[in-house]
Amino acid sequence: MSLSRDDVSKVAALARLALSEDELEQMTRELSKIVGFVSLLAELDTSAIEPLAHPLGTTNVFREDVPAASLPVELAIATAPKQDGECFLVPAVLGD
């Protein structure tokens, strides 16, 4: 199983990673190895196996609809790289 450079470019773009030509080359090689390793699983015959939605056998874990205290705003935004005491500040979000 090998990935093309285009596959890797696309994945990088979705992950918002700017890769140099060299890095793209390297990632294509390394990711292909990883995908190849994982694709060993495809050799197993799973036709008689029920799809697994979750590794734990449990279902129906709920909490009741009862409010609890939220964080104070200072704490909520404390670790933000940029904030104005009230909101998180991020580079301009436009056009949407």
Add this chain to the structure above:
Amino acid sequence: MPDTTDTAAPYQTIIGLEVHVQLLTKTKLFCSCENRFGAAPNTLTCPVCLGLPGSLPVMNREAFRLAVRAATALNCTIAEFTKWDRKNYFYPDLPKGYQISQFDLPFSEHGQLEAIDPKGAFPPRMVRILRVHLEEDAGKSMHDEAAGTGDSRIDLNRTGTPLLEIVSQPDLRSAAEARCWLNELRLLLVYLGVSDCNMQEGSLRVDANVNLHIPCDGGRVAKTPIVEIKNMNSFRSVERALTYEVARQYEEWQATGKELGSAPKQTRGWDDAAGITRGQRHKEESSDYRYFPEPDLVPVTLTADQIDEVRRGMPESPRALRQRLEETWQISAYDADVLVGQGRALVNYFETLARLVEDGKVASNWMQQDVLRTLNERGIAIADFPVAAEGLATVIGRVKKGDFDTSRGREIFAEMINSGRSADDVISEMGIAAVGDDELMTLCRELVEGNPKIVADVQGGKEQAAAGLIGQAKKKNPNVNPGKVRALCLEIIRGMS
């Protein structure tokens, strides 16, 4: 089913809607932060909804219950097994970098809801519902260009609010049908108590997918590229945006001939002030969201019995209620629509009134004229209306008995609303006493004797001259019933000749 778009149009309009509604829970979907609109920014967050490392989501039981209730009312099949998935994308209002949503096993699918126009502008349109799923809302980003700081501000209070996504099949055939269907959907969800569907506060949001099917020579049908319209903040703007977009697509097709498949799906934003749609970023393909099962939440199962129980517990739908009001109280489809559109509490008031006065039409008229007008003027709900149905029924009963006429009755009712006093109190306070038959006969005799000219006119065939007698009667005793005075005076005059 016939196409109900402009029948002269050389194309068929194809519309599908995607509606998001916030559920009326006390807390968010996966944490115990309050689900509340209007709080100061970032005061309703915690490590779970901020997506901080090590935090884990836990499903809100009430959110799931409301979701199943809504889907059941939309005639969906409820899944006995459902799970959640991560939808991955980067956006500043999505702190985790993924939204917990549902991908391949939504909790419900295959429903339907009919769009019915109460004025009958188009025949009822059954719209299939592809699926309804439960997901979390994102936060809010605000950009103040005037401030010129170059930064956008992010408020994460809304992050993690329970959101129902309702996706219709492309079964709507005009902008008017779309608006009507949305009205029905909103009313249904409000009646169920699952959402307040307040568009101003963003608890109901609509995106529309639209394209055209254009019959060409040789029986071929050209399909224009599908456009998704966003940023519509009222049902009226949904209708306007769709109307605009349909015309724009036809013009573009005439100019470029571009068809579905030759151009990617486009997202366009509705500019309400300009009255136009504008192109936005190209829609990412579904696979680009790299959905995978959410490992932090376990699946939810329901038994067939539990699903049945929800179905049995369904309240009367607005549609069933309209039909019942029409049949039980003999009111028009239009009147039933107006009453039902005001909410269940108002319908209950109406039905109490109609039972007491034993007349649906009269009750409906009083509801629509006097009660609704007061509610609108004061901006209050029926729960805060100062006069109970019993009080209004007393007034209507006295009008029907002939104690006073409708306009006098409305004055009394208005005074009851203003003062909060009972019908009997207001009636005696206003000096309104029923005029006895003997008293009325005496009064009419006097009037006839004192007005020979009117009598002569009436005898000469001008019955409308009797109006002069009614005016004088009201001056002498404001409580007389004008209809009775007229009938009695005419009777006396006829007896004279």
